[in-house]
Amino acid sequence: AGEAIITPADKKHPPTIPVTGAAVTIGVELGCAATPQSLQINGNLSNAVEGSVTPSIQGTGTVSGNGSGGSTGGQGGGSGSLSITPGLSATAADTVTTGGSLTGDIGPGTTRDFPIATKPLSGRDGYVVARETRVSVDGCLGGAQIRSYATAVISTPLGENSITTYGRTLFIDRDHPGAPPKLKPAK
Known part of the structure; x- marks a missing residue:
């Protein structure tokens, strides 16, 4: 979930530059420890x-x-x-005799950004919530990691400003996936 609220820093002196647009975006980043560049299996x-x-x-x-x-x-x-x-x-x-080999090059891992939902703000505030969203990663050697984020963007005639907050990084290991994170019930 992500929430954005537009408030002046000093309420006694409101800004003189108008806000022309704002939005809040939520998503996840998927990271992989290593990726296969070329693999050859002989047997x-x-x-x-x-x-x-x-x-x-x-x-x-x-x-x-x-x-x-x-x-x-x-x-x-x-x-x-x-x-x-x-x-x-x-x-x-x-x-019966068997034999074989696996050769190839392993490259550095990659991180990909997957935006899930964006909500343009039509007033002073807005929010986005996504539940049970599925993402997948293919071609990953070793464990993977996932981290959620929320980004708020505000636009004025002079420029744009954004801020991003990140959730806790979760490490996913194919052989030892670990326990799911504990969630607090909604109030």
Whole structure:
């Protein structure tokens, strides 16, 4: 909110130069700690898949023989067994590799002025009030800050005169926004 009242400094001797115009303006200043001038992001991603298959064969065998004989000849016998077991084993591996870099130049921060409302004075006094006004800042590295202001301007045939008052600076950090300011209820 901003208020302007035109009163003579010495009421016994009013000014001889007439006031031709006056106004009160309210707004905010948004400041940024640093701004990116040029940024370049480079990166790579690779994926390697490896695999192998190994066949195998195992075998076991037994042979047995028996016989009996005499002067007229003999008799013989035998037996054999064979066992074969086939096998197959496999392994697989997957390797993902990433890399990257961020390069660029960072410039000094900037401050921008955002007037919200202006009220020309048609009499001796006037005021401006703004509630729930939204402002935003883009491309800011680090924290930002905001400060409200009110400016009163008076014009005469000889020149212009202005005065500006500023509110408390509020620091806004993306990761630690802090508690909102405590407001006093209106009377």
